[in-house]
Amino acid sequence: MFSDTSSSLIRLNIGGKKFCTTVDTLTQREPDSMLAAMFSGRHAVCADSGKGYIFVDRDGKHFRHILNWLRDGVVSSLSDSEYSELLREAEYFQLLGLMDEITNVLNKRKEDEELNTELTRTDIIKCIQSEKVRFRGVNISGLDLSKLDLSYVDFSYACIKNVFFSRANLQCAKFRDVDAEGSIFHNATLRECEFTGANLRGALLAGANLQSANLQDACLIDCSFCGADLRSAHLQTADLTNANLEGANLEGANLKGAKLHNANLKGANLQRAYLRHVNLRDTDLEGAKLDGANLLGAIR
Template sequence: MMRHSDLSSLIRLNIGGKKFCTTIDTLTCREPDSMLAAMFSGRHTVCQDAEKGYVFVDRDGKQFRHILNWLRDGVVPTLTDSDYSELIREAEYYQLLGLIEGINSILNKRKDDEDSCAELTRTDIIKCIQSERVRFRGIDLSGLDLSKLDLSFVDFSFACLKNVFFSRANLHCAKFRDVDAEGSIFHNATLRECEFTGANLRGALLAGANLQSANLQDACLIGCSFCGANLRSAHLQNADLTDANLEGANLEGANLKVKERKLPGFS
């Protein structure tokens, strides 16, 4: 084990077998709240191979070069949609929220430029939510940026919400029954008392979201990130939480009766 005081500014990393050389400043300055910044800021100790001098992290080395370049110059790389999906997964692990938002901005612009199949635009949504009762039941809104909007009490049931960006949106009491929201971003969104029964949220990012008293019964939550999320009194009966990340989530009073599955982190 070594401490920050023993480290030089030069850091050697072994990421899943691929080796990199960088500096403490690169790993800590651009995203100071990230896992990488925490590892090398001096607040924690890190494990280093005493003979070879490398800090080992068991993650995808192919994508880590893009992460390093982002930390160095703040530019999101130009990649295919499938490569972006892999990079978002790694950025989520390292808690690089700036990179995640940058990737989603590019993907949303790409969808707009290619006349995406979404039936409504962000402007259309803003006009609609000025009405008292708003329903988008069964509508295809895939790829839209709906971040920071007040969408409380809106009914999205049965809609296609793939890769929709709901970051910091107010979705209090919104209905998402049987929606397909695979890969959507709900980072820091307000989702109190929302209805997600039967929803497909595979791979969705819900880090920091407020899901207090939300109903997630029978939902597909495979690979979802709930890091730091508020799940107090949430209903999770029969939800599929395979490979879900619940690190730092508040599960006080949550109903965790999961049929024929073991909840990650619980025995």
């Protein structure tokens, strides 16, 4: 016979597995549970002869997780199937707090899995058929999205490393703060796109139409803009170190504060471009057109 006046130490035999715990552990965290009721002192609980274990006819596989919950309020990290088994035990012992915690963990896992699910080209095509398409913050690295109409799509904050956008229509698309390292925009339409703060290191934009595109503060190191149309583009404080702009049309472009160290502007059209205070000392300007360019304070 158990009595709360004898000892706070409780010996339990759960389906053949033996555990030792205390009255406080079994009663304090979940005061409305079956375990709390059993050891509250209001009921007589019989122990077996010998070592005095109280037998409960349940599978003892997960009872240690129940005890850890009652002690610390923490659910152990388990597989989904193990969580389902533990949930059944929590239901039996009427541990409502543990049931809620397990349900929250399973729901969070499901949400994380949905967020991390890789999209395919087919998924993208289905999505762009709806209005106001957004892929903000998603990871679509390595996909082939060439020749698709992705105009006005919002890719802001997404990871689009090594994505193929060749010949795609991306007019007015948003790429704010994306990680697009190594992506291919060959001959793509990027008119009025926003690349503010984007990482385009090593990207290929040869032949792309970037008229009036906003590339302010973008990392354009090692990019290829050969033959690209950058008329009236915003390139303020962009990093164009080692970029290849040979034959690019930068007429009317704003390059205020841009870094052009070792950039190749051979044969580029820089007519009426804004190049005030830009350091052009290590820039290859052979054959470049600078008629009407604002070079006040530029270093050459």
